[in-house]
Amino acid sequence: MTEDVHAERRERATARLRETGAAGLVCFPSRNLQYLTGFAEEPGERHLLLVVPADDPPADGATATEPTLLVPALYETQVREETTVGAVRTWADGDDPTAAVRDLLGDLGLREGRLLVDDTMWATFAQDLRDAAPDAEWGLASEALADLRVRKDEAELDAMRAAAAAADETVRDLRDLGADAVGMTERDLADRIADRLAVHGGEGTAFETIVGAGPNGAKPHHGSGDREIRAGEPVVLDFGTRVDGYPSDQTRTLVFDGEPPAEYERVHEAVREAQAAAVEAVEPGVPAEAVDRAAREVIEAAGYGDAFVHRTGHGVGLDVHEEPYVVAGNDRALEPGMVVSVEPGIYLDGRFGCRIEDLVVVTENGCERLNDTDRGWR
């Protein structure tokens, strides 16, 4: 992505602020900050803020009008090199950053009106902002930015295609392990997954890798532990990597060796059909909840409705989980450029779990699957 992409996004964000009646936006180290500046950083205890005013010309009494970064002095070189934000203010360890925050909001004319903060902003920073602008009204950045971020452009989609391909290749490597996986621990497999994702061009893991063997697979958010993989045991494998900052997110459930319980084959088939039905339902104009419904109906018909304990999916972008959520009650219509996960599952407490997940992009007349590796358990 060229640097201009971020300046353009800041302009579109400013326009969205005006459309939604917000006076300004404050980001801390978040995916919004990355989206608007290209600067990717984990949140930390030091004040690092981007303040974007909505008004141009500036609000009454304002002496500054540009989007402005306030950063710890030790980040200054990096921020100037890695972003095209022209206005950068710094504060040093030992200074009081809350005074700098107050001054910045004042200079931009943002001590009142509706101010949006990152949905993920830490309470400690949100509290400092409230103290700095006690007369402002507070909202969340998603009110303005979600609509921009939810539709991916071609550069974003290319990154996600590459990340998905790295994950697909990794699934193939896992399948090739076959009986060699028996006796490895879940954690060994998670390490193996990290290695193979890197070999296939991925940058790190996009979230904690899930390797849920046997009964651990029945806990949808189990990570990975000391349990050894056994023959005949279904293993839920849910992992992702990133390319150019954009993630993949994919699940396969494999039996590495031997025969699974007879019921497992029925469960796997129901999940596979549910996933196919949901993918089939994805097209522009369809409400997100209809995709959830499509998967749920198949699983209910198979008699496992109570064992499908989560929504069918979520939007995916810089955040692995973002809008639109594919869940009952979400009547938001799908639009071209949206990327969602489709991941029904069945979880039988104390026995096993099964989940199959792909990412799909909504296209002009249907959808494109980003993952295409085999969905069977063998």
Added chain:
Amino acid sequence: MTEDVHAERRERATARLRETGAAGLVCFPSRNLQYLTGFAEEPGERHLLLVVPADDPPADGATATEPTLLVPALYETQVREETTVGAVRTWADGDDPTAAVRDLLGDLGLREGRLLVDDTMWATFAQDLRDAAPDAEWGLASEALADLRVRKDEAELDAMRAAAAAADETVRDLRDLGADAVGMTERDLADRIADRLAVHGGEGTAFETIVGAGPNGAKPHHGSGDREIRAGEPVVLDFGTRVDGYPSDQTRTLVFDGEPPAEYERVHEAVREAQAAAVEAVEPGVPAEAVDRAAREVIEAAGYGDAFVHRTGHGVGLDVHEEPYVVAGNDRALEPGMVVSVEPGIYLDGRFGCRIEDLVVVTENGCERLNDTDRGWR
């Protein structure tokens, strides 16, 4: 750690709430939640809250009195297995979690009074809590919990000693690379570090590994990139791992092969002396800022005061950065059981950086270093 540790901590937290005049505490997936329940989870978009009321007997009108977890249904099995919290409520995808939050606060008598939230709580959840209890007054969890967490018990210290030992061994492995490191990229070295930490018993990396070669070392928060290591070039290596959830944090600056610039040797020596002086200053009763002062004086005397652009250190516990901060203006007295990093540095823009960091535990009459591997650049 036995399970009772967490129940005891919840009792001490309740006592601290009463001491600080708070009516209750709300945690989301945070280090506070891990400290109070043992449940370690990354924050996500689903409401997962622990609410701890201060009063026993309960507040007027309250129908419940116990610390209560409100979790997504898909976490229920895991939370019941991994914590000793007796009261667990669930909500399912498709339900409105904000209604469950409102009910829970009401049942515990926490719709008013002073309520504390995690310092790292996401704005989206803090906003929902404000909506659920519009008459409450809001503060940060650190007001009550920081004093508990800041002094480590023996089990916590043992975990940190083991994590530090894994990091020390990894530094030895890096030093052994010698000329073999030349031509590797920063990212190759970061991958090598992750491998070696695991071999020496560490669990993952505690934060993004920093490998700053040559001019990249002058950016204190550079991660790792494509730059190849060259002979004669100082490389800043800052990394950590975890054992039983507790992190290490250590920095060495090495020249893998050849001779560094003549000025580098003077810089390294100044940083080493500054670090030794600061460690020497650590003892109970000494204000944190005095430790910062001790390091800064040595570096100023060497003529590099302006190039030491950050504080001398930070507390370390479940959070890699926590109280007490070793920074000018922090007059908090050190106490036995506190663990702090001591990490002065000198950064010459466009040329190189040098930082040396160890963790130390404040003891009854001085301090114990957790890291003991060589501090030289060869």
